[in-house]
Amino acid sequence: xxxxxxxxxxxxxxxxxxxxxxxxxxxxxxxxxxxxxxxxxxxxxxxxxxxxxxxxxxxxxxxxxxxxxxxxxxxxxxxxxxxxxxxxxxxxxxxxxxxxxxxxxxxxxxxxxxxxxxxxxxxxxxxxxxxxxxxxxxxxxxxxxxxxxxxxxxxxxxxxxxxxxxxxxxxxxxxxxxxxxxxxxxxxxxxxxxxxxxxxxxxxxxxxxxxxxxxxxxxxxxxxxxxxxxxxxxxxxxxxxxxxxxxxxxxxxxxxxxxxxxxxxxxxxxxxxxxxxxxxxxxxxxxxxxxxxxxxxxxxxxxxxxxxxxxxxxxxxxxxxxxxxxxxxxxxxxxxxxxxxxxxxxxxxxxxxxxxxxxxxxxxxxxxxxxxxxxxxxxxxxxxxxxxxxxxxxxxxxxxxxxxxxxxxxxxxxxxxxxxxxxxxxxxxxxxxxxxxxxxxxxxxxxxxxxxxxxxx
Numbered sequence: 001x002x003x004x005x006x007x008x009x010x011x012x013x014x015x016x017x018x019x020x021x022x023x024x025x026x027x028x029x030x031x032x033x034x035x036x037x038x039x040x041x042x043x044x045x046x047x048x049x050x051x052x053x054x055x056x057x058x059x060x061x062x063x064x065x066x067x068x069x070x071x072x073x074x075x076x077x078x079x080x081x082x083x084x085x086x087x088x089x090x091x092x093x094x095x096x097x098x099x100x101x102x103x104x105x106x107x108x109x110x111x112x113x114x115x116x117x118x119x120x121x122x123x124x125x126x127x128x129x130x131x132x133x134x135x136x137x138x139x140x141x142x143x144x145x146x147x148x149x150x151x152x153x154x155x156x157x158x159x160x161x162x163x164x165x166x167x168x169x170x171x172x173x174x175x176x177x178x179x180x181x182x183x184x185x186x187x188x189x190x191x192x193x194x195x196x197x198x199x200x201x202x203x204x205x206x207x208x209x210x211x212x213x214x215x216x217x218x219x220x221x222x223x224x225x226x227x228x229x230x231x232x233x234x235x236x237x238x239x240x241x242x243x244x245x246x247x248x249x250x251x252x253x254x255x256x257x258x259x260x261x262x263x264x265x266x267x268x269x270x271x272x273x274x275x276x277x278x279x280x281x282x283x284x285x286x287x288x289x290x291x292x293x294x295x296x297x298x299x300x301x302x303x304x305x306x307x308x309x310x311x312x313x314x315x316x317x318x319x320x321x322x323x324x325x326x327x328x329x330x331x332x333x334x335x336x337x338x339x340x341x342x343x344x345x346x347x348x349x350x351x352x353x354x355x356x357x358x359x360x361x362x363x364x365x366x367x368x369x370x371x372x373x374x375x376x377x378x379x380x381x382x383x384x385x386x387x388x389x390x391x392x393x394x395x396x397x398x399x400x401x402x403x404x405x406x407x408x409x410x411x412x413x414x415x416x417x418x419x420x421x422x423x424x425x426x427x428x429x430x431x432x433x434x435x436x437x438x439x440x441x442x443x444x445x446x447x448x449x450x451x452x453x454x455x456x457x
Contacts, residue, residue: 001098004233004454005180005188007223008108009216010044011195011416013241015424016204020213023221024430027236032434035423035441040323040336041287042240042427043417045078045109047444051237052108053087054448056324060087062110064284065369067329068291073275075282075367080121080137082114090448091116091187097456100186104179107172107191112137118179120147120172124156132156147175159193161361162376162404166215169194173219177226187455188232190223192216199242200371203413204425233454237447238427240416246340248409249310251281251288252347252368258304260297261347270353272367282331283343283368286417289331302333310341312418342415345370351407359403370405371415377406 009024014033017024039050039057041064049055049062057063062085066077082089091103092115104118105111111121116139123137134156138144148154151174159168169192176190198212220236227234252272255261260279263270274280274291279301281288292301298316305314313319313336320326320334337343345368348354357365361373420426429442429450436453438446 001101001186001455002233002457003184003186003188003230004235004451005176005223005227006190006235006237006451007220008048008189008191009195009220009236009238010191010193011199011240011242012216012236012238012428013425014428015241015422016195016209016213020210021217021220023217023224024236027220027224027234027432028430031430031432032437033428033430034437036237036427036429036447037441037443038240038419038427039444040325040419041284041417042419043285043287044239047239047427048109049085049087050444051239051447051451052089052091053085054090054445055087056445057330058321058324058327060085061327061329063325063327063330064282064287064289066282066284067289068274068282068331070291070328075272075274076364077282077284077366077369078363080110080112080123082110082112085110089115090451093448094187094452094455097452101455102183102185102187104176104183104185104188106176106179106189107193108189109191118143118183118185120175120179122154122156122159143179147178150178151175160363161373164197164374166194166212166219169216169219173223176223180226180230180232187451192219194219196242197374200412200414201374203244204242205244206413234432235451235454236428236430241420241426242414242416243339243420243425245342245413245415247310247338248412249288249308249335249337249341249343250346250409251283251290251305251308251311251335251343252345253349254304254308255279255281255290255301256347256349258300260301260304263347266355268353269355270348271355272347274367280347281335281343281345281368283345284417285369285371285415286337286342288335288337288343290333290335292332298332305333305335310338312336312338336418337415339418339421342371342412342417344368344409346407346409354407356401356403358407359405360401361405371412372407372409373405375406375411376404378408378411379406380404
C-alpha cells in the first residue's frame, strides 16, 4: 500500500490557480489536473458523501447540508453522525482488501461515530447558561486533549462567522501533520476550508481574494513539503466552485404570501412552523428543497416557483431522478437558481418580526443556510464595541444574544450549489500520480475508486 494524503481545498478551481498560488501552481504543472464532474447539489455534505461512497444522493441519502426531518417536523442542518450516510465508505472497502489499512478523517463532514480509525471534527460545548465554547470531537478520545495541549484550543470562531480566517485552516493542517507523525495512517483526508469564506463574502472576482489564495497556498505548500518528506502520494481536490452572485431568491417569503407557509408567534417574533405549513423551502446555497404536504398543492406550488425571478430549474419527480436526487429526504420539488442568484431561508415579511436567531451566527437553529453570517451587519456603528460588550456581559454571567448579523442578503457576493457553466469555475482533482487519472475529467462518483487506486495501485 502507498500512504496517501488528500487535501480538500474548498472552493479551489482551475481558474483560481495562478500568480497568487505558487505552491499549487507548481504542483499542477509538475503533475496533473482534471476538472471534476460534480453532483447536484454541489454542497459540502452531499459531495463529500459521494466522494467517500461513490454513490449519488439517491443512494447515500445526503440530499444537502440539511433537510426536513419529516418524522420530527423539523429542519436540521449540519448534523454530524456518520450513521446518516448510507453506503459502504471507502475506508471500509479498503479494510476488506487489506485489514492493516488505516484512515484519518480530519474535519471532513459526518465524522462522528464512523468506522474511521482517527476522526477530528468541530464539536462546540453548549452549556446550560447559553454559552458556546470552542472544542473538537476526536476518536480516539485522548487525541482531543493531546491536540489542545500541543496546538491550543481549536479556533472555532475563526472556522465560521465574521471572524472566519486562515487560523482555523492552519490548525487543521498542523493537526494533520501531527496525526501523520504519530499514527502514520494509510490514508489521511484533510479539509481546508479557508477559500470558502472570502469567495462567499466578496465573490471570486474581488481583489481581496488574492490574499485568501496566498494564505491557503502557503498552508498547502507546507503540507506538500511535509508529504514529500514522508514519501506520501498527494491528491488535491475540491467539492465545488464558487461563482459571482448579485441576486437572491426569497422563496419562503413567496410561499408565505401565497398562503402555503405558516409561522407561529413567539414573544412577538415569528418562527417557521414547518409541520403546519402546506409548503416551505429548505434553502441551501443555490439549491432549495421545497416540501409540499399535500399532492393537490403541487401544481400551484410548482407554478409559483417557476415564476420566481432567479429560479432556473424546478425539478419534479423525473427531474430529481435525472439528477440522482430522488430520495425520501428530498423535497417534493427541488429548485436550482440561476448562476447569478442564490436562495435565502428568510420567511418573515417584516425585519422587526424576524426570529432572534436571525441576527446571530447559529447554523443549527436556522431552517436554512445563511451566508450573511460571514459578515458583521454593515448597518452597525462600532460593531466591535457591541461585540465586546456582549462578550463581557457573558463573562460576567449574563445571558444575551450576539446579534451582530445583518438581514440584508444582498451583501453575499459568491455562492455555489448548482453545477457551474464552465469547468474552469468548478471543482478539480490534482494528483502526484497522474498515470492514475482519466484522460479528460473525474466524475464525483469515481473519486472513491480513484483514492483507493492511489493507495493500492
